[in-house]
Amino acid sequence: MRKESDEEIDMNIDLAQSTGPSNVKIMVLLGEVHGMECRFWARETSTDWWDCIVLQVWDDSQWLRNFRLHKGTFMELCDLLSPALKHQNTRMRAALTVEKRVAIALWKLATPDRYRSVGNQFGVGKSTLGAAVIQVANAIKELLISRVVSLGNVQVIVDGFAAKGFPNCGGATDGTHIPILSPEHQATEYINRKGYFSKLLQALVEHKGRFTNMNVGWPRKVHDARIFRNFGLFKKLEEGTYFTDPKITIGDVEMPIVILGDPAYPLMPWLMKPYTGSLDRIQDLFNYRLSKCRMVVECAFGHLKAR
Structure with a gap:
């Protein structure tokens, strides 16, 4: 098909404005006006790289270098997530495979690349890529979180903390910033003291740093203690239903299984926090052992962000 000259394009526009759309259609059929080539709504992209x-x-x-896991682990992850990620083909296009959806999400989460760059890499549009990331994140939340984030064997956890120096301890808790984009509503509520937008992740971890309970989503301006009191874990600990193992007796004091927190948390029968102010030798030793055991939650956050 020959290309139209600039004069012919201008003539076609003038005709459309002067004769109306119905007359132009008739003239196109008669060959007096050259019809513009129709374009498909989706651009052709290449998926050869993937x-x-x-x-x-x-x-x-x-x-491992690019997706942060081995191919065998990746395929296992795809099998676990497939019930939530399988999509049907439509007349307009074939649905992305589960493997490609998971790969797109992992690549975006593992690298600082922009959506446009990742889309070009995988041969998909920005909107398709964004939808895939959200779909995989939701599938992980629905299908995998409860399998990965769970209490496990309480006695093993208690023994682990006892070896570190704190008796009858079932976990350490703290919160950390998770950076986010500026939200559309109440954006100022999400600006933290370091000047960027974030939500708070509050978690309980065991003696090796594995997450056993977590809560995420509160604005960073909300105090840690308030978030903790509205955390489902608080209610279970208050009712004595989270740790079901019996209490122990130290000296003449009956001690339940406790968790450890920093000074921002409330002192409870089941939550230990450091002494403050002028300390004697016993209080200083208590703080040292509590701090040593509570470091596991700081290390867990460090490992999470390094991934």
């Missing part, structure tokens, strides 16, 4: 290189050529070291 289909032919990543899936077929990459070895485990390349998978």
Whole structure:
């Protein structure tokens, strides 16, 4: 098909304005006006990098370096998430495979790349990429969180903290900033003391730093103690239903299984926090042992953000 000259394009526009759309259609059919070439609503993109290189050529070291896990672990993850991620093909296009959705989400989460760059990498549009990230995140929340974040064997946890120096302890709790984009509503509520937008992740971890309970979503301006009191974990600990193992007796004091927090948390029969002010030798030793055991939650947050 020959290309139209600038004069012919201007003539076609003038005709459309002077004769109306119905007359222009008739003239196009008669060959007096050259019709503009129709374009499809979706641009053609290439998926060769994903289909032919990543899936077929990459070895485990390349998978680990780029996706932060081995290919076998990736495939296992896809199998676990597939009930929530399988989509039907439509007449307009084929649905993204579960593997590609998971890969897109992992790549976006593992790298600082912008949505446009990741979309070009995988051969998808920005909106498709954004939807895939949200879909995978929701699938992980629905299907995997309860399998990964759970209390586990309480006696093993208690023994682990006892070896570190604190008796009858079931976990350490704290909060950390999770950076977010500026929200549309009440944005100032999400600006933290360091000057960026964030939500608070509050978690309980065991002696090796594994998450056993977590809560996320509160604005960072809300105080840690208030978030904790509205945390489902607080109610279970208050009712004595979270740790079901019996209490122990130290000296003449009956001690339940406790968790450890920093000075921002309230002192409870089941929550220990450091002494403040002028300390004697016993109080100073108590603070040292509590701090030593509570460091596991700080390390857990560090590992999470490093991933």
